[in-house]
Amino acid sequence: xxxxxxxxxTGAASSSALHDTRTVLDGAEIARALTxxxxxxxxxxxxxxxxxxxxxxxxxxxxxxxVAERIRDIEGRDIPVGSLDVTMYRDDLRRAxxxxxxxxxxxxxxxxxxxxxxxDDVLYSGRTIRAALDAMNDIGRPRAVQLAVLVDRGHRExxxxxxxxxxxxxxxxxxxxxxxxxxxxGQDAVLIxxxxxxxxxxxxxxxTEAHA
Amino acid sequence: MKRHLLSAADLDRxxxxxxLDTAAELAxxxxxxxxxxxxxxxxxxxxxxxEDSTRTRISFEAAAKRLSADVINFSAKGSSVSKGExxxxxxxxxxxxxxxxxxxxxxxxxxxHRLAHSGWIGGSVVxxxxxxxxxxxxxxxxxxxxxxxxxxxxxxxxxxxxxxxxDVLHSRVARSNVLLLATLGAEVTLVAPPTLxxxxxxxxxxxxxxxxxxxxxxxxxxxxxxxxxxxxxxxFFPSAREYSRxxxxxxxxxxxxxxxxxxxHPGPMNRGMEIAAEVADAPRSVIxxxxxxxxxxxxxVLYLLLGGAQLGAPGDSxxxxxxx
Numbered sequence: 001x002x003x004x005x006x007x008x009x010t011g012a013a014s015s016s017a018l019h020d021t022r023t024v025l026d027g028a029e030i031a032r033a034l035t036x037x038x039x040x041x042x043x044x045x046x047x048x049x050x051x052x053x054x055x056x057x058x059x060x061x062x063x064x065x066x067v068a069e070r071i072r073d074i075e076g077r078d079i080p081v082g083s084l085d086v087t088m089y090r091d092d093l094r095r096a097x098x099x100x101x102x103x104x105x106x107x108x109x110x111x112x113x114x115x116x117x118x119x120d121d122v123l124y125s126g127r128t129i130r131a132a133l134d135a136m137n138d139i140g141r142p143r144a145v146q147l148a149v150l151v152d153r154g155h156r157e158x159x160x161x162x163x164x165x166x167x168x169x170x171x172x173x174x175x176x177x178x179x180x181x182x183x184x185x186g187q188d189a190v191l192i193x194x195x196x197x198x199x200x201x202x203x204x205x206x207x208t209e210a211h212a
Numbered sequence: 213m214k215r216h217l218l219s220a221a222d223l224d225r226x227x228x229x230x231x232l233d234t235a236a237e238l239a240x241x242x243x244x245x246x247x248x249x250x251x252x253x254x255x256x257x258x259x260x261x262x263e264d265s266t267r268t269r270i271s272f273e274a275a276a277k278r279l280s281a282d283v284i285n286f287s288a289k290g291s292s293v294s295k296g297e298x299x300x301x302x303x304x305x306x307x308x309x310x311x312x313x314x315x316x317x318x319x320x321x322x323x324x325h326r327l328a329h330s331g332w333i334g335g336s337v338v339x340x341x342x343x344x345x346x347x348x349x350x351x352x353x354x355x356x357x358x359x360x361x362x363x364x365x366x367x368x369x370x371x372x373x374x375x376x377x378x379d380v381l382h383s384r385v386a387r388s389n390v391l392l393l394a395t396l397g398a399e400v401t402l403v404a405p406p407t408l409x410x411x412x413x414x415x416x417x418x419x420x421x422x423x424x425x426x427x428x429x430x431x432x433x434x435x436x437x438x439x440x441x442x443x444x445x446x447x448f449f450p451s452a453r454e455y456s457r458x459x460x461x462x463x464x465x466x467x468x469x470x471x472x473x474x475x476x477h478p479g480p481m482n483r484g485m486e487i488a489a490e491v492a493d494a495p496r497s498v499i500x501x502x503x504x505x506x507x508x509x510x511x512x513v514l515y516l517l518l519g520g521a522q523l524g525a526p527g528d529s530x531x532x533x534x535x536x
Contacts, residue, residue, distance in 0.1 A: 085237070088249040088515075098213070098520030100230060101237040138246040 033166030038070035080107030321345035370397035378437030
């Protein structure tokens with residue numbers, strides 16, 4: 001989910017809140033971050049053997065495809081990319097009317113004994129990733145599961161951390177992080193909106209993270 | 213989505229497409245080793261069947277179990293209903309057991325509506341066929357099957373021609389299909405002998421005809437209805453043989469269909485009566501696929517009715533705040 005706890009976010013919604021919105025990553029910075037993440041994935045996996053990228057819809061899927069393109073540029077080979085919808089596994093389903101499902105598309109080669117890299121746009125509470133791990137458990141048994149996110153905004157509520165992070169962005173709970181991708185929103189950007197006295201809350205949250 | 217699914221008319225175009233899209237995602241579950249989702253864990257679904265059924269009851273049971281709901285099967289035979297228990301007392305018993313949804317099939321038209329609006333139970337009611345009235349999940353699975361074969365598996369059925377043939381008078385499947393297919397933009401023609409068309413059919417959003425042969429060459433889908441002898445207490449046609457000759461789908465008639473057209477039947481079939489065995493087993497027959505699609509569609513309906521927060525209806529005993 002691009003905006004944690006605001007499932008119906010779209011580019012249009014975020015542009016309506018532009019007056020209190022600031023850009024934390026522009027298109028070029030996102031591109032560099034994804035290139036670095038791709039290199040880190042290849043380095044950790046010592047090549048691209050047995051790698052599978054699974055994006056979490058909606059925007060995680062586009063990010064997964066871009067990382068896969070970069071890995072192809074580095075290693076000269078295609079790696080399987082899919083999508084994994086976690087809606088049916090969420091722990092907050094009964095707090096809102098039933099949601100529409102998003103596409104799940106597991107590469108035909110499967111995930112058994114592969115190194116699966118989950119790709120999402122924002123890591124926040126960690127609950128989406130918990131749901132993704134459960135969803136994957138019903139599909140197969142990977143050799144290892146890793147997590148790549150474009151933005152880690154802190155405030156974890158579960159013992160989950162990312163293996164590859166595009167950018168750590170300290171935030172307060174009252175702020176919203178919007179990830180826009182060209183394929184879905186017409187432009188590449190990471191925006192933050194909302195929140196009061198941004199400076200102090202950011203500092204405060206950095207301190208909180210140090211404790212965590 | 214409304215709180216209950218009693219009629220195909222309860223679904224507007226967006227609701228219907230939401231059910232079909234959800235079912236399309238859930239259909240991929242059938243290819244998986246673990247055919248189960250945790251979504252309805254802790255919810256109870258009661259299958260309340262006052263009439264005999266094979267595929268609908270099994271289909272609802274499989275759908276609820278694949279979503280991890282607890283399933284209680286109730287059939288009138290062998291229950292206190294045969295001792296004279298009323299629908300109300302049966303419903304109160306189910307409510308006391310904490311049913312979150314009741315899937316009901318009943319011989320009397322309107323029984324699901326009565327159950328949903330009486331205040332006897334707090335959960336959702338799903339109509340699994342009531343008398344000669346409606347069978348909305350059958351219409352959904354038929355639309356799902358047509359969409360897969362005729363519309364590339366997405367969107368609506370705008371402009372597709374569907375011919376529904378046979379015992380429309382006693383068919384809840386036909387009524388629900390006409391309503392849902394009209395919502396999805398399809399053009400429906402009912403073909404039946406005059407005695408087997410219901411009074412008031414001219415107000416339905418469809419065309420009618422007495423002649424099958426003239427309605428085959430342009431059809432994208434032909435749906436054959438079962439001749440429901442158990443509901444017939446009068447002579448609606450001279451003989452089974454004559455019915456079969458005029459309204460049965462045999463190989464000669466199947467050859468008149470366009471190449472892409474599919475043959476459907478809600479089951480159970482009377483082979484040799486409304487449909488010839490060679491047609492039922494032909495490659496363009498999707499009758500078996502209808503059954504497997506039924507599970508996905510019923511999973512989608514149960515998920516959309518029960519998966520999220522339940523909205524408290526007026527006079528309802530469920531408190532949404534407590535639910536959350």
